[in-house]
Amino acid sequence: MSEYLVEQFRQQVQTGRWSEADALYRQLKQSGSPLPPDLVNDYAIGLARHGRLQEAEFVLRQLLQEYPEYVAAYSNLGLVLRRLGRTEEALETLLRALDLDRCAAEALNNLGLLLRDLGRHQEALAYLERALQVRPNQVAIHANLAQLYRSLSRHQDAIRHFRSALTARPEQLDICLGLSLSLLALGEEREAEAWAxxxxxxxxxxADAWNTLGTILSSCGRYDEALACFQQALVYQPQHVLAHLNRGMIYLIRGDWQAGWEDYEYRLQMQPQRWHSYRQPRWQGQSLVGRTILLVAEQGIGDTLQFVRYARLLANQGTRVLLECPRNLVPLLSHTEGLAGCYASGDPLPDYDFYTPLLSVPRYLDTRPETVPGQVPYIHVDATLIAHWGERLAKYDGLRVGIAWQGSPTYANDRQRSVPLSMFERLARVEGVRLISLQKGPGEEQLQHCPFPVVDLGPGRDETSGAFMDTAAIVHHLDLVVCTDSAIAHLAGALGRPVWLLLGQVCDWRWGMAGETTPWYPTMRLFRQQLRQDWDSVFRRVAGELEKLCASRCPHPQKLCVQEIRVPTSPGELLDKITILRIKRQRIRDADKLRHVETELAELEKIAADCLPISPELDRLVHELQAVNLALWEIEDALRECERRQKFDEEFVELARSVYRHNDRRAEIKKRINLLLGSRLVEEKSYRPY
Known part of the structure; x- marks a missing residue:
């Protein structure tokens, strides 16, 4: 009788009739009838495949009690525990299987997948490669290796394993799609499209198939066809996250920002657990007057540098604005206008009313191309570093041009945006141009064998002061930045410095499809490829424009120069000048004027830091002095407006009278500062009383 029940149980397992199999399994266990371990193992695998993970775990643990050295059961139990999220137990279980049999292919494969999930990619590759040595023709192992290599951007290796898997299973969908995406990453667009x-x-x-084809067509600039593919994907799966996101980026690059921002929100569903960790509600466009909002940096450094501009806009609307960002960016972003505080991710946060992912702000502010808050700069440079790098760069004459050529090599479209350093040789040949490298990380090694002159400022840049802190100070002293699409472009734009951005014909959505300007950065000029992969013509145009720039900047070979003048002055006069320069930094928008203001301010603030003591009373007087100078600025603007309108009424007279009253107050505060600090120099004023 027991043999008959075992055979019935086998048939139910093999045919997937799980209700009958469950009943027979319970009956056989209750009767104490022996069950072949392989059959029980297959039953547990079936339970797991149908999502019955706890039951599969129970069956496998029962099996291991009877057969404590049954390797296949340990391997499958490890897989079940991994799917249950119990990674430490899964790791121990799979290692136990390999203790029993170091060549157990399933255990090696499952351990490789677990280590991949844990981010231990090199170990994962090692175990998967060992599994393949044991089972060189097993499709699943080839497929797992291929997907892992693809995630690591090792696309040649990925393609090799994808092709091996397809030899055995040409009809397997995920392998076709994975192969097409790796081919796309290597620029093999025709074959990539064929596999999609x-x-x-x-x-x-x-839906995944249509989305993948759309991704390939979009990467080729075939936006109409790509949009149709994403629409088709959404017909079959209306909540397909990537299809919405990809469709949104096509809307954005075409200028339909309202529709684009809506679809772009789907990116948040790719990491839902991240956004559940904030204790306050997510902002969705409610009034923020008198409230505090936490902006949360997301995605790449360039994205953060671009969109942190919204801190000033929100602050001007009466909002207290906080920012959470990667720790290495805190020193730089703490200098952002409008921020009341900048905090490293994971550190304790002060109270706030709402949070929002940073790139969601433009959606709720209804940002369109014509309403981009494009005022620059909105990030300022540390005054001490400006002075330090000013001294280091003083020896480099000519038109100082900062260059950067390589973005992150793991970025999906990097092949269409990065170039080799050798492309800049044409610029180095322009008379009067001095190239200065701003490259950091990947691509920096190309400087070692560069055959034309490029200033290398050394490996210590940004190491101690914080990410981009030194680079920002260097950019402040440059005449121009010329770079490919990377964080350097956003940094230069955010600082209000002149920057020429080199773009592939197919570029990121934020740069649009045509034109030499962008609403995001008024000091930026776009140089676009006219033909895909034709960088030569781009660099020819840039070299020609550089020649014109050098000619306009240096029209006369002989220039009069004056040595720096150092004049003794009182503390009150120094601080008065500093407060005026701080107001100018906030109010002036012209990039060249602003550069002069920031250079002078950096020098004077360094002198003040070196020479003046720290005192609460002094801080209070400086605050009063800045308020008076700000009032004088506003009065001057109002007087000029009256002049423009030829309106010389009582308001004009009152404004004119307020000038000398405020100047008297200004002189009084400066004298109090000088007396407080015991200055040898004390400025005096003497006018007729009124």
């Missing part, structure tokens, strides 16, 4: 269309042929109603 093969996937659609295999599964015409599968």
């Amino acid at each position: 269309r093969q996937a659609i042929h295999l599964a015409p109603h599968q």
Whole structure:
């Protein structure tokens, strides 16, 4: 009788009739009838495949009680525990399987997948490669290796394993799609498209296939066809996250920002657990007057530098604005206008009323191309570093041009935006140009064998002061930045410095599809490829424009120079000048004027820091002095407006009278500062009384 029940149980497991299999399993266990371990193992695998993970765990643990050295059961139990999220137990279980049999292919494969999930990629590769040595023709191992290599941007290795898997299973959808994306990453667009269309042929109603084809077509600049693919994907799966996100980026690059921002919100569903960790509600456009909002940096450094501009806009609307960002960016972003505080991710936060992912702000402020808050600068440079790098760069004459050529190599579209350093040789040949490297990280090694002169400021840049802190101070002293699409471009733009951005014909959505200007950065000029991968013509245009710039900047070979003048002055006069320069830094928008203001301010603030003591009373007087100078600025603007309108009424007279009253108050505060600090120099005023 027991043999008959075992055979019935086997048939139910093999045919997937799980209700009958469950009943027979319970009956056989209650009767104490022996069950073949392989059959029980298959039963547990079936339970797991149907999402019955706790039951599968129970069955496998029962099996291991009877057969404590059964390797396959340990391997499958490890897989079940991994799916249950119990990673430490899964790791111990799989290592136990390999203790029993170091060549257990399933255990090696499952351990590789677990280590991949834990981010231990090199170990994962090692175990998967060992599994493949044991089972060189197993499709699943080839597929797992291929997907892991693809995630690491090792696309040549990924393609090799994808092709091996497809030899055995040419109809497997995820392998076709993975192969197409790796081919795309290497620029093999025609074959990538062919495999994506093969996937659609295999599964015409599968949203992933349509989304992948759309991704390939979009990367080729075939936006109409790509948009149709994303629309088709959403027909079959209306909440497909990537299809919404990809469609949104096409809307954005075409200038339909309202629709684009809506779809772009789907990016947040790719990391839902991250956004559940904030204790206050997410902002969705409510009034923020008198409230505090936490902006949360997301995505790349360039994105953060671009969109942190909204702190000033929100602050001007009566909002207290905080920012949470990666720790290495805190020193730089603490100098952002409008921020009341900047905090490293994971550190304790002060109270706030709402939080928002940073790139969601433009959606709720209804940002369109014509309403971009484009005033620059909105990030300021540390005064001490400006002075330090000013001294270091003083020896480099000519038109100082900062260059950067390489973005993150793991970025999906990096092949269409980065160039080799050698492309800049044409710029180095322009008479009067001095190239200065701003490259950091990948691509920096190309300087070692560069055949033309490029100033290398050394590896210590940004190491101690914080990410981009030194670079920002260097950019402050440059005449121009010329770079490909990377964080350097956003940094220069945010600082209000002149920057020429080199773009592939197919570029990121934020730069649009045509034109030499961008609403995001008024000091930026765009140089676009006219033909894909044709960088030569781009650099020819840039070299020609550099020649014109050098000619306009140096029209006469002989220039009069004056040595720096150092004049003794009182503390009150020094601080008066500093407060005026701080107001100018906030009010002036012209990039060249602003550069002069920031250079002078940095020098004077360094002198003040070196020479003046720290005192609460002095801080109070400086605050009063700045308020008076700000009032004088406003009065001057109002007087000029009356002059423009030829309106010389009582308001004009009152404004004119207020000038000398405020100047008297200004002189009084400066004298109090001088007396407080015991200055040898004390400025005096003497006018007729009124």
